[in-house]
Amino acid sequence: MANNSDIIIIGGGIIGAATGYYLSRAGCRVRLIEKGYLCSGSTGRCIGGIRQQFTSEGSIKLMLESVGHFSNMKEELGIDVHWHPGGYLFLAHSQEKKEAFLSNISIQQSFGLKDVRWVDAYEAKQVAPGLDAQGLLGGSYCPSDGQAYPFAVVSGYVERIKSYGGSINTFTEVAAILQGGGRVRGVRTAAGAEYQADVVVNAAGPWARDIGQMAGIEVPVEPERHEALITEGVDYLNIPMLVDYRADGGYFQQFRHNGQFIGCYSPVPNVPGHSTDSSYQFLNQMPRRMLKLVPALAPVKVIRQWAGSYENTPDGNPILDRTPLEGFFVAAGMCGHGFMLGPAMGRLAADLILNHGKVPPVAEFALERDYSRQEAMK
Numbered sequence: 001m002a003n004n005s006d007i008i009i010i011g012g013g014i015i016g017a018a019t020g021y022y023l024s025r026a027g028c029r030v031r032l033i034e035k036g037y038l039c040s041g042s043t044g045r046c047i048g049g050i051r052q053q054f055t056s057e058g059s060i061k062l063m064l065e066s067v068g069h070f071s072n073m074k075e076e077l078g079i080d081v082h083w084h085p086g087g088y089l090f091l092a093h094s095q096e097k098k099e100a101f102l103s104n105i106s107i108q109q110s111f112g113l114k115d116v117r118w119v120d121a122y123e124a125k126q127v128a129p130g131l132d133a134q135g136l137l138g139g140s141y142c143p144s145d146g147q148a149y150p151f152a153v154v155s156g157y158v159e160r161i162k163s164y165g166g167s168i169n170t171f172t173e174v175a176a177i178l179q180g181g182g183r184v185r186g187v188r189t190a191a192g193a194e195y196q197a198d199v200v201v202n203a204a205g206p207w208a209r210d211i212g213q214m215a216g217i218e219v220p221v222e223p224e225r226h227e228a229l230i231t232e233g234v235d236y237l238n239i240p241m242l243v244d245y246r247a248d249g250g251y252f253q254q255f256r257h258n259g260q261f262i263g264c265y266s267p268v269p270n271v272p273g274h275s276t277d278s279s280y281q282f283l284n285q286m287p288r289r290m291l292k293l294v295p296a297l298a299p300v301k302v303i304r305q306w307a308g309s310y311e312n313t314p315d316g317n318p319i320l321d322r323t324p325l326e327g328f329f330v331a332a333g334m335c336g337h338g339f340m341l342g343p344a345m346g347r348l349a350a351d352l353i354l355n356h357g358k359v360p361p362v363a364e365f366a367l368e369r370d371y372s373r374q375e376a377m378k
């Protein structure tokens with residue numbers, strides 16, 4: 001098999017797969033290189049939540065587009081990705097949170113997210129049956145947010161890449177970025193194989209900084225461990241994804257397709273690094289946090305726990321840009337939102353690459369930017 005392709009993508013998660021799909025569809029010959037199995041990084045460890053409730057124009061608009069892709073994926077990719085618009089409900093237990101959410105809602109509506117709204121505690125119980133509303137002032141509710149199954153989405157994209165003539169190399173670790181004449185020329189793998197291409201995309205998620213360093217480019221992405229668990233499947237309770245930002249809160253949802261509850265919380269203090277070890281503390285804490293919000297879950301059994309990495313940038317926004325090395329692009333640093341951003345980010349990355357990276361499509365995603373403005377709904 002020839003080792004030449006138009007475009008090499010490093011990373012077989014949602015970002016690499018979606019980018020590869022849109023590039024293949026536009027007529028490019030794509031080679032996707034993944035050091036493990038597809039979805040072995042963060043994508044296969046995420047909880048499948050999809051929301052449009054952000055506070056920056058770039059992320060809100062991208063998520064409006066992504067939801068459009070998810071809802072059309074069965075037809076577009078020919079695979080059931082278990083898209084279900086079950087909604088997201090962000091809970092406010094303090095006046096400060098309430099005011100922050102009200103302000104976010106008006107920003108979100110101004111950028112086109114029309115169905116997001118404030119619900120008081122009574123209405124919160126209507127949209128989330130079984131919710132314990134003790135101390136609850138209300139919440140930010142968006143019924144068109146939803147869920148999908150990450151393995152199916154990536155599989156759908158990858159099958160399409162193959163059908164367009166692209167190649168997928170799994171269990172193939174990139175060890176060097178080849179350069180020559182002031183531009184990228186391809187990659188060398190840990191096993192010593194060389195693959196040539198005029199364009200190389202760094203879609204390595206939590207490892208994006210390491211890949212950047214191979215090309216001499218600083219990519220400010222830091223891995224941070226997040227744990228998750230899943231329960232047995234039970235009757236569907238019609239509860240949206242619940243997000244409780246309190247110190248002893250968490251976020252969880254029920255998959256529509258099999259009735260399993262899946263959830264996580266952000267550890268305090270955070271746990272930097274690539275570790276994907278599971279902790280007893282999480283296993284002990286997470287079910288209690290879920291029960292506090294939905295007491296009816298008491299008989300539901302936890303069947304598995306795991307951990308994965310968020311891929312954080314200093315300001316909580318992704319990086320999508322060309323780099324000073326001609327032909328070398330970065331699509332990484334999704335800050336724990338990469339699954340939901342994936343479809344639109346892949347489309348945008350493909351557009352950027354097809355336009356030879358002339359203009360970074362969204363200024364707030366530029367590699368060289370002021371990283372001091374924080375995304376508030378992290």
Ligand SMILES: Cc1cc2nc3c(=O)[nH]c(=O)nc-3n(C[C@H](O)[C@H](O)[C@H](O)COP(=O)(O)OP(=O)(O)OC[C@H]3O[C@@H](n4cnc5c(N)ncnc54)[C@H](O)[C@@H]3O)c2cc1C
Nearest residue numbers: 011013015035041042043046047049174205308338339340
């Ligand atoms: C517990 C948890 C819950 C989450 N929940 C959600 C959620 O509900 N919704 C949401 O949108 N996001 C969620 N996320 C975040 C989401 O999983 C990530 O943002 C997203 O998967 C990032 O996708 P990616 O393609 O950039 O990275 P990855 O999926 O990590 O893909 C990068 C790939 O690059 C490969 N790679 C790295 N180095 C090399 C190399 N040298 N050579 C070849 N291949 C290499 C890796 O093996 C990896 O598979 C969650 C994350 C965690 C950990």
